[in-house]
Amino acid sequence: MGGVGLLNRVVDPFWYYRDVAIEGFNAVKTKFRRFERHVKPAILARERPEAVTLGSSLTEVGFDPLNPAFTDHGRLTGFNFAVAAAQWQIIQCYFKYAIGHAPIKRAVVEVRPMDLADADCAVPEAALDIATPAQLLFSTRALKASIETIQGQGKERPSHTREGQYFYARYDPGVESRFREILGRRLKKGQCDLAALRQGVSAALLPMKDGPMRQLDLSGLRKVVRIARAKGIELRLVVHPRHAYDYEMDALCPAAIDQWDVLRQMASVVHEASGGDDRIQLWAFVGYDTITGEPVSANMKLWQDPLHLNFEIGDIMLNAMFGRPSPGSPNIGRRVFPENVDAIRRDFLEGRESFIKANPWFYPGLRTLLSQGRGS
Template sequence: MTIFEYRRFLLALCACMACGVLATVALVVIVDPYGLYRVVDRPGFNAVKPGLSRYQVQIKQAHALRLRPRVIILGNSRAEIGFDPAAPAFAAAHGTVYNLAIPGTGLGTSHHQLVQLLAAGVKPATVILGVEFMDFLALTSPSTASAKPAGAPDWQAPWQFDALFSLASVRDAIHTLRIQHDAEAATLSPAGFNPLRDYGAHVRIDGYHKMFEQRARENAATLKRKSVTALTQEDFQLLRALLVQASASDAAVKLVIYPYHAQWLAMLEAAGLWPLFEQWKAQLVREIAGVEASHPGAAITLHDFSGFGTYNCERIPAAGERNAATRWYWEAGHFKKALGDVVLARLLSQPGLGLDSSSLVANTRRIAAERLECMATQPGVFSSATKMFDPRDRPRGEKPL
């Protein structure tokens, strides 16, 4: 091969590589699997976006910075799956509503999200924050308490380049084209809501009973690692910082204690964690009062949707009822949009029903009364929860309260 031929070969090779790079970038930009570029948005082609499997925090934050929402929803997967920004309760909202909730994350992520929005000049008028009891529970093994939680976001990652130019992005672009007419594909709405369509396939194949059973085993394993004697103060500090930031920006904050299914609450009882659950609510009330005392203009309300009421005590289909469906819950870990719409309607239309120091006792009595009624109609929920916890399995030194 002559020098001239070698140069021609190198030029051809470089041209092929450049064309490959351009084709890759063009595919990702045009199909736009993450909704970042918005060059093309066509029904049947790329209007349906797949669920986020990477850069969840960063991509959702980029959407919020672009949309500049007046109402934001923060929390974990319960909030992402349950609270739809397109819910009727938001019909009167003045401005965009966006769901910033990220599965598997806690108050550290929520606080950082809010701080980033405020730093960019985005000042939401209303912040709806789901507070997760599990996040406030100390671990029985202190050596693992400081470990970085699974799914914790890396805020410094060079995600923009990787989201544009990577094989993973090409894969997600091709996947986007495939799911346009797939009613059971995992998706994410333009407003950040996850309709959990992929659960449809699990329900159709396994039925609701198996889904509840599997989630119960997972929850039991998690609860057995939690201390029954102490709450961790780190999350209270993060909550306080978030409330101060929101109040300083004149945002109204609505804290939501999720509408946990009766099965989950029965497991709290069986694990010996119910006294801490009550203690946690009382401390939330005190934290709010403390922020309001230092920021007189703060508008913070706490709403407790936990309990054993009609919604929470929804019947779990039996093992043989493969075609039986639930209305309010996917499983004890996640409530459906239908129940989320009910929660949002009450949250936004009944602002005077928040939980405070004057209503704590009445709230405890309400839940106790609901428990008796739920136990009478669904005794299996409580008996099965008790069987999952054997006192002999509790780590040495841990005693029920």
């Protein structure tokens, strides 16, 4: 048993101890991606960062926790505490865990236009399953992971940075095929009207319809804001951008909900629960521009698929939210208040029309992707 523990301690397959890294032996932690939900909370509790990002893979891939604006030029220790496939209840429970186990001063939390209810972090689907020292050193799973880590050297690339950012498909070719797959999947889900797109109608004649309004349960959002206010945490709640082709699917397929009404509801909750504390802000990054409208190709610079952005966009977002806008970059995000949602919607629609009219390749490219995505 002692030999097993020593091997697992040195190989450190789950990247918890982080003090032995030997090229060709254990430098690439091939098992971290699979076990991140068990290990990231333990790492946070031990390393005690002061600035964290929380969310799903959108945040885990898109935000570099070493960004100078986010870390206040290195004055704060940053950590990407997002995990792949996390839904709101997981995000909220990770937030509560983080502030209970580290001296958090700044947090960026991903939100989406959906119910953001208060989560019970004790139920199995939301509870954190954190690896214990005994599991890290003496379990059969750890031994198997150590052996496979050694065998995987030279065959696999690192999946994450030391600070928790996920590379995902950043270095993989075939971005265009991922666009086809994801847009095609969305096409098959809904009752989409492709007649206008087939006819090559201009953007001005292809209306962007709002979905139905519905009162959302935002009790979890309210709880996060109140906790941040009580503890003096600088909080940024962020709606991530999507690629312009994914926005355009909103014009082709029935929307499940009115995203602008949702944004207004969220802004109202944030304003009320924060008590006007300017350290707590809601930001939305929506629009058609040279960033969200990057032409789709096999090797794109800014996007890994229609939803996952590279950290180059994430840096622009973090710079905007923390007061250091990136020189020469388009203004892709705005702070959201209840009273400016109509203006954000208007600018979105006007920007959409002008962008598509200025880029005649836009609709032909979308038609090609959708026809290939449907297998036709």
